[in-house]
Amino acid sequence: MSKVDALPARSCFDMHPAILIGLLVAAAAALTWRNLSGYLPASAWLPVLWRPEITDPQQMLVHYTVFPRIAVALLAGAALGLAGTVSQQVLRNPLAEPSTIGVLNGAYLALAVTTLWAPSLLALGREWIALFGGVAAFLCVFGLTWKRALSPVVLVLAGLIVSYYCAVTTQALVLLNHEYLIGLFIWGAGFLNQQDWSNVTFLAPRLVISIVLIAAMVRPLTLLGFDDETARNLGLGLTRARVCALIIAIALSASVVSVVGVMGFIGLSAPAIVMLSGARRFRDRLIWAPLCGALLLWLTDQLVLLIPPGYREMPAGAVTALIGAPMLLVLLPRLRAAMPMGNLTPSAPPRLDHPWRVILFALALLLLVVWIALALGVGSDGWRWSGLSGFQEFWPWRWPRVV
Template identity: 50%
Template sequence: MAKTVAMNAHTRRLHMHPAWLVAALCLCALLLSMRHLAALLPADMWWRALTRPDLSDLRQIIVHESVLPRIAVCLLGGAQLSLAGAIFQQVLRNPLAEPTTLGVSAGASLALTVVTLVAPQWLFAGQQWLALAGGTLGMLVVLMLSWRRRFAPVALILAGLIVTFYCGSIGAVLTLLHREALQSLFMWGAGSLAQNNWDAPRTLVPHLAVGAVLTVALVRPLTMMSLSDAGAQSLGVSLRMVRIGALAVAVFLSASVVASVGVIGFLGMLAPLIVRLAGARRFRARLAWSPLFGAALLWMTDEIVQMIPGGRSGIPTGAAMSLLGAPFLFWLLPRLPALPNTVDLSSGASEFRHIDVWRWIVPGLVLLVLTSMLGLSLGVSTTGWQWSVEALLHWRAPRVAVALSAGAMLAVAGAILQRVTGNSMASPEVLGISSGASLGVFALAFIAQDAGRFAQTGAAAIGAFGTLVVMLALGRRYRFAPERMLLLGVALGTAFSALMSVLLATGDPRVANLLAWLSGSTYGVASNDAAFSCASFIVLMLASLAFARWLDLLPLGDTVSRSLGVPLDTSRLALMLLAAALTGAATLVVGPLSFVGLMAPHLARMLGFRRPAAQLAGAALLGALVMVLADWLGRNLLFPYQIPVGLQSTLVGGMYFMWLMLRGRTAL
């Protein structure tokens, strides 16, 4: 009997071993590669094309200088990112940690973008080291922002999300101002693996070797970090030195890949998680199998991309990897290990105070009126700063009205979502609802290019509502735990960005026409757009205030809410529809980029607006104020260039939110 049990246990371990997954992926990728090579060159000439290509045969040159280096980059880059992800997850004790979620990839990408504009000659001297510097800086900012929260998983992911949004916004502004100079960086930034020589593999090989050697040297202390801090220290582990050294190795590996092929999202997270679920429970096993699995997964993904018409030269593999990775994350969500809650998420609440709402509302309204008048009258022209009301009112008034109403709607939507889910990190941007609304608009553009405003509003609302339903359906199982909701939001947002990169790579003019809208530009809005936006805000705001009682009782829990007569299913469905409508109407006029839906409800609570009606009113006022100010700054700051209001509000709001996190004032 005991022998039978032992044999069954051995069979289960063999069945769940990561080797089966790695072997299956490698076999599939190898067959696809052989199919690709056979279409270019007979099989008996493959070895010659690899070792001694005939320079007079174009087919051999393509195989030697393009096809084979691309496979090598897939293997090396996938191994490096997966190894870095395994190290990040072990050091930070966070299964969600990886180069993309920790701001490393965003920092490295922004550093290379800035250097390309300011000092392009530096790229020839050390592109890898510039990416390393940017990635290190991005990682340091994330750690600094989450320092007061003791690197809690939720705080780390939120900080990484903010840094990624912020770096992406700065990069988008630079791209708008220097489109021609940065056009060549577009495909690279989306993770293009197309190669025309062996330079990238020659660079990645020594970096992977150095990273592997340093990781082997840190294996024992890193393994000890599976214990508590006290347990690891009792075994003689210097936690500070080990963390610094391991993070440095992981950042080095990540930045090297970004410098060579651009940003490849999700891979550093997926590989360690999947091999763990496949049986690699110990850290040493994950460290060994994660690079192999990541290399095979990226290789197979790249081969699948090349099978798509135009994929060999047009579709970035990094974007496709992110797009394919989102369903994996949804499948992995129920199987993720429990995240350690090392911080009181309600800390800082005692600092909030109850106030006389009208003592803040009236001065806020006065300030909003003054800011709106500033936006209408004061601006920069070719002759300098000047007041001009009547001459430019026809162009400025719609912009101010749209910014004001859209900012208020996003803020109200964020406040509703935070109360319905009981998650203070919920917002249209973080939960991917703005991305869902944008996806609805894009889908409509492909179905009916000349659709009117009513149809676009419906498409945006349907996309936002569908995304919200998915988020709440998946999050309800975990009682809307912040880390799970953040992971879902990151997955949806990254998948949407990847889809946009893939669509942009196709060169379809219908997508190109929506680029300005994606950045949140109010340039060119007309009076009918302003009327639609303002009317939507008035109607939806009144509806929100009518649901104030439900918003007051739902955060108390299902039992209390039901005992007080709240119809749970009906109330949640109605509030979800309302949040989707607010998000869809706002996204339709200012695009998906903004921090207002996350920031304004937080600021309202910090100022003392605790009851639902007061928080909704305070959040709407603050959201409108931020967006009007962002529109005015974006119009005048770099005149004659204009920064779209969505990007500008992200720059302003993101900076303020980072300052709050540094002070430990955010109510996570």
């Protein structure tokens, strides 16, 4: 029996993924029925979907906003579930997804920079700018990890570094130019509001193409679940397979982010939830995770629509955590047994011969930084160093912030 097949036996508490999918479908469909009934009777839904009456405002509203919103939620959730599954398999890390390798924050930074210094490029389409930013962030990660042959641990760490740098830079730009970048707050939070079917036609072909490409790579992606030495003995080029799979996942995730914003939790939770509910094999997760992701985002959006109209501008990207986190926490105790993570733990660094020297130096440096924070400030006449003489003057105002 191969290592891929030698998975932990199911316990009596395991459910089949179909049961989980059925529960999600029932909940989302019930809420959708309730929300749609507030617009039109059930008998009019199908005719309005295909051919609404132009003279009826309610039918036009349902056709161009309500139905596209549901379709985008399903497509975006499925895409993120697929991308998360591929990323976790390639990196052999159940906590990995495209957002951990800088794609989301790279797209966010690209939009901020374009809005400030090249607004004319927005005419090309926001989705292409966000896609360029996501790919550029991944190329930075790729360059940082190339010498380590795209090692899973090094790739995730480099992704976090690039992601943090992109996020900090974007936040600085937003703080300094909030009057121009206020729209990015709405986009970055993850909204599913739609005005037509353009986003549906944008996402659908990209999702289909990604599914076809991933289906053609099932065997090499399955072999990536082995350790590196075993996979090499089986004749699999690890670097090439990882790069191809990651490019597909990143391109798909960047497309979703460019349309609906940041929905990172779906790509992280959907593969783990279906795996822990019974989909042990990678082939099974490729089928069930996109379905789970689509239904999670659909259900989340329908719950958002239950909020009273005055407070309905709650971003769906934030609410996904309220639904996905409890489900993941329930199943998390079995995560370690259900998915072999391989040798992802880095070796411990050697102990210092004289650790107290480092500790004392760090304390001295800390005291110096605290003194600078308390004594240096800016006023109407510019920067000023108060020193010891003016220390008491600024003490009441600065010490709470320093603490």
